[in-house]
Amino acid sequence: MREISYMEALREGLRQSMEKDDRVFLIGEDIGIYGGAFGVSAGLLDQFGPERIIDTPISEAGIAGACVGASVTGMRPVGEMQFSDFVVLAMEQIVMQGAKMRFMFGGKAELPFVIRLAGGSGTGAAAQHSESLENWFVHVPGLKVVMPSSPYDAKGLLLSAIEENNPVMFFEHKLLYKMKGDVPEEMYTIPIGKSKIVREGKDLTVIATSIMVPRSLEAAKILSKEGIELEVIDPRTLKPLDEEPIIKSVIKTGKALVVHEAVKTGGFGGEISAMIMESEAFDFLDAPVRRLAGLDVPIPYNRNLEYHAVPQVENIVEEARKIVQNIY
Amino acid sequence: MAKEIIMPKFGFTQEESEIMEWLHSEGDSVEKGDPIAVVSTDKISMEVEAPETGTLSGIRYQIGEIVPVTEIIAYILQPGERLPEIKGIEKLSKIESPKVKKDQILITPIAKKLADENSLDIDAIKGTGPQGKITKTDVENSLALQRNFEPGKERATPAARKIGREKQIDLSKVSGSGPKGRIQAEDMKQQRSKRIDEKSVGKTIKTSIPMIGMRRTIAQNMKHSWNDAPHMTLQINIPMDELEILREELNSAKQSTAEKISLTALITKAVAVVIRRSPIINSQYTEKEIKILDQINIGIATALEDGLIVPVVHHADKKDIKQISDEIKDLSLRSKEGKLEPIDLTNATFTISNLGMYGIDSFMAIINPPQSAILAVGKMTKFFVPAENNLPMIQKIISFTLSADHRVMDGAQAAKFLSDLKEIILDPKGLID
Incomplete structure (x- = not known):
């Protein structure tokens, strides 16, 4: 199969959706001539013109509001938050309006919009351009939250998100844009709400999201040499969460570690941990469920501090080893 | 002032004695030289004599307790005298009689203190520090292990508990290999095979012999x-x-x-x-x-x-x-x-x-x-x-x-x-x- 980058996979997904369905349009800051802050929409303006590739003023509330309004009238907008941090300015439109409208109109309104957000640290972009805010939206009924960790998943999930008749928050990771992987040329979808066992193992279930998936796989390779076999699960969709494969895996391994980049306190790891303990996997737990996550600090500008503020491969190796060896 | 009765040191290398018997109760009048308690060293039983005539008071250790030598075990009071405040005395006696370091057992000072405060036998603790030195964590783990034996309060993982319920294994009879003596699923499996062994030869406990003296x-x-x-x-x-x-x-x-x-x-x-x-x-x-x-x-x-x-x-x-x-x-x-x-x-x-x-x-x-x-x-x-x-x-x-x-x-x-x-x-x- 052909290898392309995560960014190219997203672009291809957008292009194919727009070719197939002329209700689909893109709206965001610098997505036209400039091609998007990370180049995802490069070249699309030439193909689809300014009617469908809409450059906006610097107004995230405007982008989100346009998505809500257009979607409720039958369009399928894809809005872009240049940096996921800026979504704070769009919260009213997304949370107050977009998430609730379908329910408040007794199911008579459909809101098929997607907000793409470039999240995560590791680029030296400091506190206001490096956050991982996905769990804010997990907490809001009416929104679906998707977080692909590979080029293949990026395209397949994006196509599903665009076909979805409810608002989808689509979290991309800045460091993953250059990641290469096999991606089919044709259109395909990966269902929202389906997790993926990306590596099988018997000793510990690692539930990782976004960039933490490749890091966990790297850690698994290292630990495998010590005879420790990690089972790595990528939920891919945080909401609705595909619980069963996680529960089954924990029943098998008896141990679980959740790894995410967002800060630990109030993060998605707490949700996964609680879900495990409420499930039938509880009786099979042979160690406390642990969370490895970002430190409770704004991402520092200093590159060394930034590195240590979020889980790295070596941290995952160490934490997983401790759990397997019953140190906790 | 209240006269202290201390645990005598009978032998050069002796560090502690066990109280075997109190020959008098608190409030009894005793004469100087009267035997008031029987204590046992590793090998033999000895009597502790009253250091003074007066009333035996403030017995601080009960039968079966193991007491470091030179530790105060009771007091003789004269009419009108009161027992000293125990807290102060404890501190004082600690300073006056730092306990002899056991042969070749390395232990950090804080660990030793913790072990002493909890009357924990450091012989039985496995050190994980450099050269097998016993650390504070080792003592804490050992204490937790003891607490593990509180019935109904065993430290165990949910998986271990599930096996316990299904196979009717009493958690209090299982020693845990996890942190702080936590019972792991594996421990239960081993216990189960042990129990099957015991069953096959009809082995049940008739009496229990305490590991003392x-x-x-x-x-x-x-x-x-x-x-x-x-x-x-x-x-x-x-x-x-x-x-x-x-x-x-x-x-x-x-x-x-x-x-x-x-x-x-x-x-x-x-x-x-x-x-x-x-x-x-x-x-x-x-x-x-x-x-x-x-x-x-x-x-x-x-x-x-x-x-x-x-x-x-x-x-x-x-x-x-x-x-x-x-x-x-x-x-x-x-x-x-x-x-x-x-x-x-x-x-x-x-x-x-x-x-x-x-x-x-x-x-x-x-x-x-x-x-x-x-x-x-x-x-x-x-x-x-x-x-x-x-x-x-x-x-x-x-x-x-x-x-x-x-x-x-x-x-x-x-x-x-x-x-x-x-x-x-x-x-x-x-x-x-």
């Missing part, structure tokens, strides 16, 4: 010896006929059993003489050096109803056969009456253990640390053996088994000792000089 000491010493000293064992069969003839000669003039020379005495003497030729047998192992000892003090393992003591014939090589025989008889008598003094039980440099009277042919004994060797003596048995003309003749034979610490000596040295012993028993005239 002598039993505890024996357990600790034997465990240390078995774990630390690589035992090598050598066996030799020695014809005893010549020694028996000598014994009959020595005893022919004597009427009463009390005067008669015992076989044990002759063997003790023979061993003492032979040790002079193989000094390495009479040594102590330490990390840095092997100490070859000057005195030859032979311990004679003696069974008691509920344990074992080893009275010592000091300077056995310098005593004649009569002295040794009398001394062994005296020690044996007093040990049965529980009247041995600390000196009777200390400083042995080699031990003889004789189970011949139980009909045992031969056996292997565990070295009694810090000694380097122990001789196990079996029963005397008549055998037909080929004489010079190849016709059968009867010999009385005893099988001697030497257990020696291979860190200290090698096979040839141990073999030389046994072959020298054989030589002197075959021609025992040298034993009477």
Whole structure:
């Protein structure tokens, strides 16, 4: 199969959706001539013109509001938050309006919009351009939250998100844009709400999201040499969460570690941990469920501090080893 | 001021004693010199006397508690006196009597403090620090392990509990291998297979013997010896006929059993003489050096109803056969009456253990640390053996088994000792000089 980058996979997904369905349009800051802050929409303006590739003023509330309004009238907008941090300015439109409208109109309104957000640290972009805010939206009924960790998943999930008749928050990771992987040329979808066992193992279930998936796989390779076999699960969709494969895996391994980049306190790891303990996997737990996550600090500008503020491969190796060896 | 009664120190290396009995209760009037409590060291029971006339008050330790020496165990009050505030005293006594560091047990000060505060026996704690040093965490884990035995409050993972419910295994009977003694699923599986083993032979607990006093000491010493000293064992069969003839000669003039020379005495003497030729047998192992000892003090393992003591014939090589025989008889008598003094039980440099009277042919004994060797003596048995003309003749034979610490000596040295012993028993005239 052909290898392309995560960014190219997203672009291809957008292009194919727009070719197939002329209700689909893109709206965001610098997505036209400039091609998007990370180049995802490069070249699309030439193909689809300014009617469908809409450059906006610097107004995230405007982008989100346009998505809500257009979607409720039958369009399928894809809005872009240049940096996921800026979504704070769009919260009213997304949370107050977009998430609730379908329910408040007794199911008579459909809101098929997607907000793409470039999240995560590791680029030296400091506190206001490096956050991982996905769990804010997990907490809001009416929104679906998707977080692909590979080029293949990026395209397949994006196509599903665009076909979805409810608002989808689509979290991309800045460091993953250059990641290469096999991606089919044709259109395909990966269902929202389906997790993926990306590596099988018997000793510990690692539930990782976004960039933490490749890091966990790297850690698994290292630990495998010590005879420790990690089972790595990528939920891919945080909401609705595909619980069963996680529960089954924990029943098998008896141990679980959740790894995410967002800060630990109030993060998605707490949700996964609680879900495990409420499930039938509880009786099979042979160690406390642990969370490895970002430190409770704004991402520092200093590159060394930034590195240590979020889980790295070596941290995952160490934490997983401790759990397997019953140190906790 | 209230007079303190402290736990006396009876022996040089003694660090603690167990309260066996209080002979008076709080409020009793006692005279100076009255025995007020019976305490037990590793080996013997002793009485604690009232240091002053007055009223016994403020008993701080109950029967069965193990108390470090010089620790205050109670007070004598005069009319109008009050007990001192315990807290202050505790601090004071801690400063005045820093406890003697146990042999070769490394422990951090904070860990030691924590262990002391919780009366935790540091012997039983496995250190995880450098050179096996016991750390605070080790003590905490050990304490948690103890707490684990609170019924219903066992530390266990959900998986372990599930197995417990399904297989009806009582968690309080399982020792956990996880952090702080947490019971893991694997522990339950092992327990289950253990239980099946026990079931198959119909094993149930009839009574429980607490691991205190002598039993505890024996357990600790034997465990240390078995774990630390690589035992090598050598066996030799020695014809005893010549020694028996000598014994009959020595005893022919004597009427009463009390005067008669015992076989044990002759063997003790023979061993003492032979040790002079193989000094390495009479040594102590330490990390840095092997100490070859000057005195030859032979311990004679003696069974008691509920344990074992080893009275010592000091300077056995310098005593004649009569002295040794009398001394062994005296020690044996007093040990049965529980009247041995600390000196009777200390400083042995080699031990003889004789189970011949139980009909045992031969056996292997565990070295009694810090000694380097122990001789196990079996029963005397008549055998037909080929004489010079190849016709059968009867010999009385005893099988001697030497257990020696291979860190200290090698096979040839141990073999030389046994072959020298054989030589002197075959021609025992040298034993009477």
